[in-house]
Amino acid sequence: MKFLHMRHRGLLLLALVLAVLPLVLPNAFYVDVAIRIALNAIVVIALNLLMGYTGQISIGHAGFYGLGAYASAALTTHFNWPPLGALAAGAAATGLLAWLMARPILKLKGHTLAMATLGLGIIISIVINNEAQWTGGPDGMSVPAFTLAGMTIAGETSWYAVAAVLLLLMTWLALNLIDSPVGRALQAIHGSEIAARVAGVDTTRFKVRVFVLSAVVASIAGSISAHYIGFITPGMAGFFHSIELVTMVVVGGMASVFGSIIGAALLTILPQLLQTFEGWEVVVFGVILMATMIFMPKGLVPSIAQRLRARRKGSN
Numbered sequence: 001m002k003f004l005h006m007r008h009r010g011l012l013l014l015a016l017v018l019a020v021l022p023l024v025l026p027n028a029f030y031v032d033v034a035i036r037i038a039l040n041a042i043v044v045i046a047l048n049l050l051m052g053y054t055g056q057i058s059i060g061h062a063g064f065y066g067l068g069a070y071a072s073a074a075l076t077t078h079f080n081w082p083p084l085g086a087l088a089a090g091a092a093a094t095g096l097l098a099w100l101m102a103r104p105i106l107k108l109k110g111h112t113l114a115m116a117t118l119g120l121g122i123i124i125s126i127v128i129n130n131e132a133q134w135t136g137g138p139d140g141m142s143v144p145a146f147t148l149a150g151m152t153i154a155g156e157t158s159w160y161a162v163a164a165v166l167l168l169l170m171t172w173l174a175l176n177l178i179d180s181p182v183g184r185a186l187q188a189i190h191g192s193e194i195a196a197r198v199a200g201v202d203t204t205r206f207k208v209r210v211f212v213l214s215a216v217v218a219s220i221a222g223s224i225s226a227h228y229i230g231f232i233t234p235g236m237a238g239f240f241h242s243i244e245l246v247t248m249v250v251v252g253g254m255a256s257v258f259g260s261i262i263g264a265a266l267l268t269i270l271p272q273l274l275q276t277f278e279g280w281e282v283v284v285f286g287v288i289l290m291a292t293m294i295f296m297p298k299g300l301v302p303s304i305a306q307r308l309r310a311r312r313k314g315s316n
Contacts, residue, residue, distance in 0.1 A: 008175075010175075010257075010258050011168075011171060011172060011175060014167075014168065014171060014258070014261070015168055018038075018164040018167065018168065019164075021034055021164075022034070022157065022160055028156045031156040031157070031160055032156055033268065033269065033272060034160060034163075035156065035159050035160050035163045035228065036225075036268050037264055037265045037268045037269070038160075038163035038164055038166070038167040039163055039166075039221050039224060039225050039228070040221075040245075040248065040264040040267075040268050041167055041170075041260060041261045041264035041265070042163075042166055042167055042170045042217060042220075042221045043061070043065060043217060043218045043221045043245055043264075044245060044248045044249055044252070044260040044261075044263060044264045045170050045171060045174050045217075045257055045260040045261070046170070046174070046213060046214040046217035046218065047061055047214050047218070047245055047246070047249055047260075048174075048249045048252075048254065048255070048256070048257065048259070048260045049174060049177065049178075049186070049210055049213065049214060050210050050211055050213075050214045051246070051249055051254065052190075052249060052253075052254035052255035052256065052260075053178065053183065053186045053187055053190060053210075053255050054186040054187075054189050054190050054206070054207060054210050055189060055190035055193075056106060056113065056207055056210070056211065057110070057113050057114045057117065058113075058114075058117040058211075058214070058242075058246075059114050059117055059118045059121070059239075059242050059243060059246055060117040060118050060119070060120045060121025060122070060124075060242050061117075061121070061214065061215070061218050061242055061245055061246075062121055062125075062218075062236065062237050062238060062239070062241035062242035062244075062245060063120060063121035063122075063123075063124030063125060063237050063242070064094050064098065064124075064214075064215040064216075064218040064219050064222070065218045065219065065221060065222035065225075065236060065237060065241065065245075066124060066125065066128055066222060066232075066234070066236045066237020066238075066241075067090060067093065067094045067097070067124060067219055067222065067237070068087070068090045068091060068094060068218065068219030068220055068221065068222030068223040068226070069143075069222035069223060069225060069226035069232045069236050069237075070090075070128055070134075070135050070222075070226075070232065070237075071086060071087075071089060071090025071093060071094075071219070071223065072086040072087055072090055072143065072222075072223040072226050072227060073135075073141055073142075073143040073226050073232055074086075074134050074135065074141075075089060075090070076143070076144045077141065077142075077143070077144060078134065082147070083144070083145075083146045083147060083148070083223075083227060084148055086223070087220060087223040087224070090219050090220075090222075090223050091216050091219045091220050091223070093219075094215050094216055094218070094219035095212050095215060095216045095219070097215070098211055098212045098214075098215035098216070099208065099212050101120060102207070102208040102211040102212060103204065103208060105117060105120070105211075106204070106207045106208060106211060118239070118242070121237070121239065121242050122239065124237050125234055125237045125238050125239070128234045128237050129234045135234070137234075138233075138234060139233075140231060140232055140233035140234070141231070141232060142230060142231050143226045143227055143229070143230055143231065143232060144227075145227065145230070146224075146227035146228075153227070159228050162224070163224070163228075166221075166224070167261075170217065171257060171258075171261070174257045175257055178257070182206065182209075185201045185206050186206055186210055187255075188201055189201065189203050189206060189207065190255075222236065244267060247263075247267060247289065248260065248263035248264045248266075248267045249263060250263070250293070250299060251263045251266060251267065251289065251292050251293075251299060251300060252264065252266070252299050252300055252301060253298060253299025253300055253301040253302040253303070254298065254299055254302070255302070256299060256301045256302050258301055259299050259300060259301030259302060262300055262301055263299070263300070266300075270288065
């Protein structure tokens with residue numbers, strides 16, 4: 001019960017931070033960065049459910065993100081679909097693709113699973129690049145504004161409210177999922193798939209479900225990002241974006257919902273801060289990541305929490 005109470009306190013703290021943040025940010029640039037952090041965090045939380053809690057590696061999730069973005073862009077631009085309908089269609093198509101691919105892919109383990117998900121992501125990226133008549137090809141394409149019930153979402157303030165609400169909702173859903181029998185089954189699979197199967201857990205069904213869930217969430221976040229930014233390129237579905245998402249999970253903390261948010265925040269802000277190093281920003285970025293992995297191998301949030309618990313025990 002105390003653990004559950006701590007989770008809810010974390011959710012309330014997140015809500016408070018999200019409510020106060022736009023009041024203290026000095027200008028629209030910082031609000032834009034906050035929006036990007038929230039959208040990245042939504043994807044990373046869902047990816048952490050797959051990787052951190054279930055132990056299934058995926059380095060192709062940017063493909064699902066790109067599918068959502070391009071579904072919204074293509075359907076609204078070429079077929080005059082309403083943005084919400086395009087978002088839903090993109091999420092449904094992504095979920096179907098993830099479901100079809102999950103069973104054969106998730107039979108693999110370790111590096112073979114990672115390579116399979118990488119291959120899936122690369123295929124999606126190639127299709128987006130080649131279908132220029134629908135996607136604009138390597139040049140990208142513009143995305144219409146997001147309208148709902150005759151109202152257009154425009155400006156950083158409105159988009160921040162949308163991103164903040166979606167992040168809170170995703171955090172709440174993830175925390176409740178982890179504390180449910182489904183969440184305990186996922187963690188059992190991570191601990192030992194054979195033991196989980198002996199205990200009566202349908203490991204294939206649970207792995208497929210969490211894979212589809214993480215893909216659908218990535219697709220929705222991709223659609224929202226596309227409408228917010230107003231222009232998309234195939235890089236959204238590229239290999240480097242997938243690696244960036246995985247790095248956010250690892251740096252923030254595997255099997256940590258709030259670690260996912262911290263990881264997304266750090267890796268979204270760092271490239272902005274390191275621009276002053278003029279060509280050395282990638283090196284500095286790599287050094288920071290290496291130091292994190294060496295001194296905090298479990299990720300920032302779990303490592304800090306562990307040290308605080310150890311310090312409290314020592315003081316007692």
